Amino acid sequence: MRVSEILQILDARIICGEHRTDYTIDVAFASDLMSDVLTLKNDHVLLITGLANMQTIRTAEMSDINCIVFARNKKASREMIALAEENDIILIECRYSMFKTCGLLYEAGVKPIF
Amino acid sequence: MMTVADIVKALNLKVFSGAGGLDREVSGGYVSDLLSDVMGKADAGQVWITLQTHKNVMAIASLKDLAAVILVSGYKPAENTAEQSEEENIPILGTDKSAFEVTGELYTLIK
């Protein structure tokens, strides 16, 4: 699924990587705990999280995750956006709960990690 | 309204503990691994989906009057967490599926 579609489904804002809405994600993973995210081995992962801090960006960088949705109306700080930009990570802000965010994407056909 | 037992059946979940609470009614779902977030925002009757397994999970489930806790990715509750679940009659359920997947299924079921 393309980032542009995700933005539509979640009624969300893209705040980093605006020019990369064509980026395609294959699978989604939802977690607030970064150690868990570090165990992922998939490519083109969409990380859905309510943890909006520098560590989320660092973890994405370490795990080669290029797209993050911050749910729960969490906002990315300027520092976070700078680090994301440096690493070509797309950041999306969504006001829905994690429950609804995952639910909507799942129903739209986004696959879980295998 | 669906009960926890209905959800267990529909999503093929394991029941680790707290079977006495399987008849609790489910009002919705809440997905979070951050305890302070759940304390602040979760509503009574919701099913909490998380991978946190320690005792504080039950303390919060009890305080917030949640219907059940689903542990994802094959996680199992700590012994004292399971014990408290039995005391409170708040079921701890389990699945091998990831949070995203089981949330998606639950959402489709109860939205």
Added chain:
Amino acid sequence: MEHHEFNIEGGDFTRAGYASSQVKKMLKQMGVDVAIIKRTVVAAYEAEVNVVAHAYSGAMYVDINREEVKIELRDQGPGIEDIEQAMQEGYSTASSAVREMGFGAGMGLSNMKKNADELHIESELGKGTRVVIRMQLNATTGD
């Protein structure tokens, strides 16, 4: 052998990961296999976060050449009381503040063990901990 040193500040979650990120850049520049980079970086990052989460201060020492990288972390802090217990998945001594940061689920050490080619941990209660991670960098066939 190239040698690099990075200071790690205890409690500074904003900065945590900076040293591991530098290691990643080094490995990428050297053209190391992507899978090996990922494993190295995950082990280094978990180790770095452990210093930030538990110690007062510490440092990461990186020695690297084409064949292998040695990442050593030494910290000044409470130390680990029972290393074997600490290695268990789910076992954590993290404060609630650390858990709110997204860590402290008790998976750091086991993540390190799973990813490192060699892992050595020693500790002295009340003084600090020393972790050594070793990775072979050209493990793929067709040398």
